[in-house]
Structure formats: structure tokens, C-alpha cells
Amino acid sequence: MTDSPFPLVVNALGQLDNPNAPRSAEAAAELNPSSSQLTVDARALADARASGLTAVNITLGYTMGDLPPYEHTLEEIDVWDAIVRANPADLLKVRTAADIHRAARERKIGIVYGFQNAVAVGDDPDRIRVFADRGVRVVQLTYNQANRLGDGSMAPENRGLTPLGHRVVEALNDSRLMVDLSHSGERTCLDAARASRQPVSINHTGCRALVDLPRNKTDEELRLVADRGGFVGIYFMPFLSPTGHATAADVVEHIVHAVDVCGEDAVGIGTDGTITPIDDLDAYRAALAEHVELRRASGVGAAGERADTLPFVEDLRGVDQFRDLARLLEQRGYRSERIEKILGRNFVDYAERVWAPA
Template structure:
């Protein structure tokens, strides 16, 4: 295709995983934002990849840190990161900010949660987080919480009464309700309850790979039918062997388009642009990390010590261009590819973030 489309990663990372601090953080069960390395290489490669905007994860996800206090602190940390790099980064609070980032050659940073535990039992905190610039809130991580069931929770665990209150508050304050990691019942409940379109910012299709972290066609169809968005990740859950390849990403994108329509699908890689340089050394650390997650009860079915948490042939600074080439080879039109790579997320943001 001619020209560079908007590239919006619905869930990713800004980090140099090769920096010593980030390598140490990778061994932790719950790395904090202060442990990520947003250095010159991170910024240069993000921009060189063509990335327009990315939703990053901040705040409490799991572990022993106090959820609310830790989350407020992490918002401060990311405000500091963005403020220190005004020529490279732009905090995104509106869809217009994404267009500004594209115009200026900066990377838009969307603040997102991967667990809503930080709300505690005080739904008014949703307003506080929205005021601080949080624009995406995932209701659960893999385990259940007081809002609903995660993908590792018992089947049939639905959205709770308090979960419905939180969804209402997120709607009121123009924050995306993200149902990634949720169990099927909670996803269906939340998508049906929400007055505003919802999203699944990083997932795969269970019809192709039957793992709980992937979404059923019923979930995908309901999210799309109500005006929502589905992002396909670059994760091992795309292949039953756990060794996902770029071709698997294409197949899951194609299935999602078949189910949802081409106006509701995009990408949410769940990884950084900067690639790990020494895969052999990384593989030695991976087994320990997977074991810790399993012992803590926060791992997802399909996580194994012999599988990378990324697609090995779709990483690094050329990952988006390579995906575009593969989609072109499949015969997809330039218009469809532009939608998948970013325009659909931008249109969805317009539907949710507009006051």
C-alpha cells in the first residue's frame, strides 16, 4: 500500500527490554512502571516503527502492592515520563490527541488499567482516574475480582452488582470498558449492560485456538454489534502449540473480521516495539517467571516455560510493516488494512471519549 497508515496499538508497551533495569523487572511477578526503561532506543524505535499511539498498562494488576495508592503513584510516574519527552510523546485524552501525535511525529500514550481493583469499593474513584487521564479500564485480570470473573475464574462467573456500577461510571466519564482477560459470562454481561460500546483490546479467537484468554464468537459478535472494538494480540495463545507465528496473527485477524466486520477489528500486540536482543538468555529467565505466575494463581491457560510471550517472527521495529505486507499478500484492500492498523481504534475512541 502507498503511504503509512495510522498505527494504533490498543495494548502495548513502551520499554527497552534489553536495558538492565527492564531485564530485572521481567523476572518480577508485578513490575512497576518505574522499572520500565523508556530510553532513547525505546523512543527512536517506536517512532521508526510508524507507531502513532499505544495504550500502556499502568497501576495495579496483581501482587501485594496497595492497589489504589500504587495506581495513583503510577499515573504520576507516567506523567513524568511524558513530560520529560515532549518532542517524542504526547499524553492522549481525546481522539484529537491521536491525530496531533500523527501530525507531529510523536507517539501518543493512552493510559490504561489491566485490572479495576484500584477502584476498591468507591465508585467515585472512576471520576478521579478519568480526571487524571485514564482512558481505558479493563475490568478484571485473569483471576476474579469484586467486579466479575477473569479468564481463569470458574465458568459462569458473571458481572457483579458492583461491576455494573463501575461500568455505569466508566460510561458516564467516557472511559473505555475493556473486557480483555475477562471470563465469557462477565464479558457478555458487561457488553450487554454498557450504554456505550465496549472493547476487547487484546485477545485472540477461541474458534481457532480453544484457550480461555481468547474470545468466543458470541463475545466477539456482541461487542461488535454494539459498536465496539476487538484488538488481536501477538501472543502464544494464537496457536494450540503455544508457538504462534505471524501467519497465526493473520488468521485470527481474518476470523475476527469475518465475525465482527472490518470496521470493528484492530491490533493490541501486548508487547513493545523494541525486540529482545538475546533470546537465549531470555529463555533461561522465562521458566522462572512462568513458574512464579503459576504459583501466584495469575497465569493464563497456555502459558508455558517453552513458549515466548510474543510472536517470534513479528517483533521489533518492522513488526507493523511486516503485518501490513502479510495482509496485502492475503489480498486485503488498502482501506481494510488502514482500518485494522489504526483507524478502527480511532473511530471507536471517538464514540467513547467524546463528551
């Protein structure tokens, strides 16, 4: 291994933002920050380039809160279209796997449009075609709570995919969009993986066999997704440790377990975080308790979120996070080819299976 970045580094779920900018710092303290509040400034772009990042699946549109889901989602697509247009030397909107390769060649950051909740579909699966035409490429069925498609990971009933959920999965297949099951409940995940005509993904998760928390996936879920040609991304989140204080070593352990269950061709990363690190962690910790309590009171928090847990891995952040992870995997005995797959190639291969025209 060398210190140079790999040809492809793809974050299956992440953020392009400078969290230290005033607007982003204020948004971080709110329950439902809008992507229009994020700060894609010179530092965010420079840090993303320095990290070796090739492409990132960013979250836009409605996830939770009081905004009208469909209208808000269309507005946020407009916001990100404007961000990409304003930064043509740095950003490239991703519609196909070939666009990720193009981003690597042109030394740009590919932006994959994704949802973390499909509430904006309403009761009309035909809206999926509208979103697809606007460039959305990943649709997560639920957030932590239940919606009309199925149950999220924190919904106590653990229902399976609803009839409307089946129709939405079919519409996602028809439009060749990724069906992301990251926040879904166990039964919803299993039902959707079986119902989908195309491979599905769990873009950001951990392994419940290692830490028994609802946001982590069981071996049965991981294996089913992988066996059907799908993709599993491991996050850099507190749920990777029973203490809530996850470390880089915990990330490695969850990757190793996922590879053991799914095989080396199905596993990647979906950090659920930024490249640019938070500079003032003390100030951030002071505001975090209120934010966690707001999430809990509103029913959108997850088991394992506490006032003293950080929503990232403190020793695996900043511009060196991907190189640091590569070195740790190499120390674990992984060869370069396997590490390259985990850092990006597996996601791109999965994208080619789903996004390619029928």
C-alpha cells in the first residue's frame, strides 16, 4: 500500500459539507437540517479532493419534519443541481456508473443523489419516474420510524413491506434505481430484498452479530442482500461499539465480519459523515445533548444514540480517513485488490448492475 489515493473511493452514504461554517453549524443543531443549509465551500471541496474521494451518495429531499415531503424534495433537487452547476471544475452529477469513472478521470467529485426516506412518494409510485428523471439514483425506503411502505429499524411492530411498499419497490426496479434498506426494520429489509427484481443495497450499516442494536443488520439480512448481487456499506457510527464510542478498530471489525458473511465482492463503505472534520469538538459536544434529546422526543432517534456519543468515529475522520482505513485493513492482512474493492469498486460494480439500461 502507498499513501496515494486509490483510483476509486466511493462513499455509499456521506455528506459534502463544511460543518464548521456558521450556516452548517446552526443546521447541525436542528432536528431536520435541510440540504440547502449545508455549506459546500472551498474548504469542503478541497478536503474532498485531498481525501481521494471519487464519488459520494449525498442525502437530499425529505427525511423527517414538518415540510411538505414531495414539494420539499423537488426543491432540494433544485438546490443540488445549482450547487453542481456552480462548481463545474469540482463536481459532476452521477447518473450512471460510467459517470463515476468519468469523475475519477477528470479528478472531480461525483455527486449521487439519494433519499433517506421515501415518504415523498406519497401514495403515487409514479413519482419515482419524476425523481429518476431529475437524477435521483438511490431511494431508501424508510428512516428509523415506520412509514406507509414498511417499518424502520426503531418501529416496534417490525412489520414487513406493505402493499404500497411492494408497488414502490416495483417502480424503483422499473426506473432502475437503487433500493436502499439501511434504516429499515428487519422484516421490511428481508421482504424488500426478496421482492426486488434487481439487487438491493444496505448503503450504511453495521453488523448486529457484533453489536446488537437495531441500526445494525443481522447476518440473515446481510447474506440475503449479498446473495442476490447487492451491496453492503459499513458506516463510521457509534452503533459499531456497545459503548457508543466507536473507533477505527471497530470499523475494521465490522468490515471483516461483513466480508466473512457477504464475500469480498459485496462490501464497501458508507460513512454517514463528512470529509471536513468538526474543528471545535468541545463546542459540538455541548450542543449534541440537546440534539439527541430532540431526535428521541420526536421519535426519529435510534437506540445507541446518547448525549455522550459522537455521530462519527473520532480517530477515523478528516482528509486521511480513507487512507487510514486502507492501512488498517492492510495490517489486518487484506491484500490491495480486496481493499480497492471495499473502498469503491464494489459500489461501482453494483451500480453497473442496477443503473445500466435493461
